[in-house]
Amino acid sequence: MMNKKNLNIASEWRHEGYMFRHMSQDKQPTVLSDIYKEEINIAIWRREKQFSVKEFLALNPTFQKEMILTPQDALSRISESFDNNMTEVSEDIALLVDMFCYLFELKQVGMRLKVLDRAMCPKFHVDKVPCRLVTTYQGMATEWLPHEVVDQTKLGWGCNGLPDSESGLYQSEIDIQQLDCGDVALIKGTLWEGNENAGLVHRSPGLIANEKRLILTLDFM
Known part of the structure; x- marks a missing residue:
């Protein structure tokens, strides 16, 4: 639910012709093509x-x-x-590489696959990329904020050294959304043409003691 402050901001932005970005989701992989829609910043x-x-x-x-x-x-x-183990994961990654290249007409992609025992990017941020594919094979998955609840002035140095929960970046913990393990997300960044100030605000989740996370990202090359 949007509070009074966010409602006022939303009203001002609509008056100025500002377009909020939204989520698109579905159980079919064809939903990923929605990332081409101007109003979508996560598919x-x-x-x-x-x-x-x-x-x-x-x-x-x-x-x-x-x-x-x-x-x-x-x-x-x-x-x-x-070492020719993890056949299921290998086949899935190859499928996602093929889909990513086909969707964006790329000949190659940059792949990162990591085991993590702590949050890699614990503060909310936006990626300085056109678009990034993210999926988690084990453990807690990526957290993100809907565009309309974010105070962009509180990102990065704008937080004045305060934790995200105290900086005013968002108003309530219930604003925070989260992917499920196994979900595949395309996250639009600030280098996508026309999306300079509307990249998806997201972060790595906090992990409990002894928990391991296996995360894959694919990037433009």
Whole structure:
């Protein structure tokens, strides 16, 4: 629910012709193409899919890989990085690389796959990229804020050193949204043409003690 302050801001922005950005979500992967709509800054493919990675995380607690992949070599190179284990995850990553390249007409992508035991980016922020694909194979998934509840002046240095919960960036903890483990999200950043001040505000989730998280990101190259 929007408070009085946010309602006033919304009224002013609508009067000035400002367009709020919104979420698009569906259980079908075709929803990801909605990221091309000007008013959408996050498109979410809601997947009821679980991956068996706990044993791998236990044996490889510091695993991380960064590679430039093409749709043609993704499966073989990812499988090799897993020593030909984790077949299900390797095949899924290769599928997402292929989808990402097809959707954005790219020949290659930058892939990052990391095991984390703490929040990688604990403060809310926007990405200085055109668009990023994010999915979590194990653990808590990415948190984000709806565009209309964010006070953009409180991002970065604007927080004056205060925690996000005290800076005025958002008004209530119930404003915070979260992806589910397994969901695939396209997150629009500030380098997307026409989206300079409307990148999705998001952060890494806090993790409980001894919890491991396996996260994949794909970026333009």
